[in-house]
């Protein structure tokens with residue numbers, strides 16, 4: 001542990017090394033999703049635990065892989081430097097291995113449809129993330145409004161499929177240019193994905209190890225596509241909600 005003794009463990013330390021002392025099924029999950037308390041050295045934090053064995057089977061995603069996709073989405077957000085997914089790890093819990101994600105204090109009355117124009121740039125980043133991660137389940141309540149107006153993206157079990165299947169509520173930016181700082185991050189990632197795994201920064205290495213080859217190839221193709229198009233895709237007949 002890297003924590004200084006006078007400050008005690010950080011929430012990240014607690015999630016990594018602590019003991020899950022209580023767990024309670026969340027009412028809104030499609031899978032068995034638990035709100036858990038984790039304790040380390042008398043300090044406690046809350047997290048969302050999604051055990052592999054609680055995953056509902058799906059026809060199009062391989063069974064028992066959703067928790068890995070939760071972690072892969074966190075890695076992607078960190079690698080791109082966008083910090084939109086709460087801290088997530090893969091670890092053991094009361095129902096076995098699963099993803100454990102830091103609980104974000106948020107206003108439960110807010111969701112995508114209630115967010116105002118001040119959030120537009122954060123939504124641009126999340127909409128771009130969804131194209132890269134191939135988010136197949138971007139619902140309005142998967143955006144949490146946290147402290148200081150920060151928007152967090154959650155529920156990434158359905159990501160990284162090798163077929164393009166983005167499904168999202170965020171259609172605000174159809175045909176608009178993707179902001180260049182976002183494109184710069186994508187260019188950087190795309191270049192790294194052509195390098196040998198052992199020369200990569202640790203989180204990129206973890207991501208390429210976690211994803212099956214077909215999904216990694218599909219990730220590269222999505223990056224190439226966005227970097228070539230440089231605009232958010234649209235759908236005929238979809239109107240923008242804002243403007």
Ligand SMILES: Nc1ncnc2c1ncn2[C@@H]1O[C@H](COP(=O)(O)OP(=O)(O)O)[C@@H](O)[C@H]1O
Pocket residue numbers: 026028029030031032033048050086101102103104105106141144154155156157
């Ligand atoms: N990191 C988080 N912080 C706060 N609440 C969360 C977080 N992750 C999930 N939740 C809450 O738990 C509910 C179920 O989580 P979700 O990720 O949608 O699970 P599922 O994979 O079962 O659909 C969400 O609607 C949200 O209210």
Ligand SMILES: [Mg+2]
Pocket residue numbers: 028029030155
């Ligand atoms: Mg959900």
